[in-house]
Amino acid sequence: MGGQSSQPPPPPPPPLLNKPWRRIDWGNKQESLEYVIYYKLHNKEQQLRILLHGQCGAGKSSFINSVQSVLRGRMYRQALTANTSGDSFTKKYKTYKIERDSPDVFYPFVFDDIMGLSTDKGVIVDDIKLILHGHVKDNYKYNPESKLSEGDEHFNKTPTDNDKVHVLVCVAAADTLSTMSDEVLRQIKEIREEASKLDIPQLAILTKVDAACPEVKKDLKNVYRSTYMKEMMERFSAAVGIPMDCIFLVKNYHEEIDLNEDIDLLILNALKHILYSGEDFVKMKLQTRIE
Numbered sequence: 001m002g003g004q005s006s007q008p009p010p011p012p013p014p015p016l017l018n019k020p021w022r023r024i025d026w027g028n029k030q031e032s033l034e035y036v037i038y039y040k041l042h043n044k045e046q047q048l049r050i051l052l053h054g055q056c057g058a059g060k061s062s063f064i065n066s067v068q069s070v071l072r073g074r075m076y077r078q079a080l081t082a083n084t085s086g087d088s089f090t091k092k093y094k095t096y097k098i099e100r101d102s103p104d105v106f107y108p109f110v111f112d113d114i115m116g117l118s119t120d121k122g123v124i125v126d127d128i129k130l131i132l133h134g135h136v137k138d139n140y141k142y143n144p145e146s147k148l149s150e151g152d153e154h155f156n157k158t159p160t161d162n163d164k165v166h167v168l169v170c171v172a173a174a175d176t177l178s179t180m181s182d183e184v185l186r187q188i189k190e191i192r193e194e195a196s197k198l199d200i201p202q203l204a205i206l207t208k209v210d211a212a213c214p215e216v217k218k219d220l221k222n223v224y225r226s227t228y229m230k231e232m233m234e235r236f237s238a239a240v241g242i243p244m245d246c247i248f249l250v251k252n253y254h255e256e257i258d259l260n261e262d263i264d265l266l267i268l269n270a271l272k273h274i275l276y277s278g279e280d281f282v283k284m285k286l287q288t289r290i291e
């Protein structure tokens with residue numbers, strides 16, 4: 001303007017950083033796997049309840065299947081998933097235990113899968129708050145008209161500590177992050193606020209990294225070198241208030257029929273941090289009870 005020569009725009013950042021900004025020990029799956037395989041809590045009766053929430057189609061059910069696949073060493077598809085858009089495919093609140101060694105022995109952590117958030121069904125947020133407090137029984141079928149009421153057979157009036165949520169994980173699809181509606185973001189924040197009141201630790205996983213960035217699709221090991229993925233994480237962190245060190249990039253099993261070590265490593269990395277947070281929370285609760 002005004003005859004002055006304007007500065008040329010800065011060159012776009014290179015698609016890949018020279019060095020990854022977060023370290024993943026590629027090629028060493030055993031260490032992470034052993035951490036989970038031998039994972040136990042001090043109190044044998046204690047169980048960590050991990051609740052996954054997030055937009056419809058974000059990959060919540062797929063993440064549970066992916067964790068099961070890694071831990072069982074073969075593809076596992078217990079939680080139903082679907083390639084649909086719009087309404088949530090998962091309609092029920094369901095708890096998934098993971099078998100360890102034999103059919104009646106389970107890992108000391110469980111995953112709660114729920115219906116996804118969408119723009120028009122605000123009732124789900126009230127139900128999720130009840131889940132955080134342990135008031136919702138397994139297999140509750142979500143009713144879009146009204147939240148679960150105290151008189152319902154699926155309302156748990158006297159939740160034990162194992163019924164309550166110990167880690168809240170927000171799942172978001174990296175490839176559609178930029179189009180996430182303000183309403184869904186608001187719902188995520190509202191759920192986080194309730195969890196914060198209960199001191200429940202909160203993490204996030206960004207799925208579908210393969211669909212979000214061509215460099216990552218080419219080689220999953222590029223995931224923490226991709227400038228685009230880092231920017232997505234930063235934007236998501238700013239939008240929902242979850243700090244960067246609590247956000248993990250993941251590619252779920254979705255079309256593969258065989259396990260892949262790189263996919264496993266990202267899933268184990270996220271799972272390890274989820275378990276650390278849950279364990280710290282349980283310890284903190286125990287201490288405050290003793291004091």
Ligand SMILES: Nc1nc2c(ncn2[C@@H]2O[C@H](COP(=O)(O)OP(=O)(O)OP(=O)(O)O)[C@@H](O)[C@H]2O)c(=O)[nH]1
Nearest residue numbers: 057058059060061062081082088089090116208252
């Ligand atoms: N490319 C790719 N596709 C994925 C990934 N994770 C999940 N998907 C696909 O995304 C679709 C939705 O996945 P779901 O696991 O059903 O998502 P959800 O969050 O449980 O969805 P609702 O139950 O509807 O809320 C399915 O077609 C999956 O195969 C991923 O990491 N990469």
Ligand SMILES: [Mg+2]
Nearest residue numbers: 060061089090
């Ligand atoms: Mg689902």
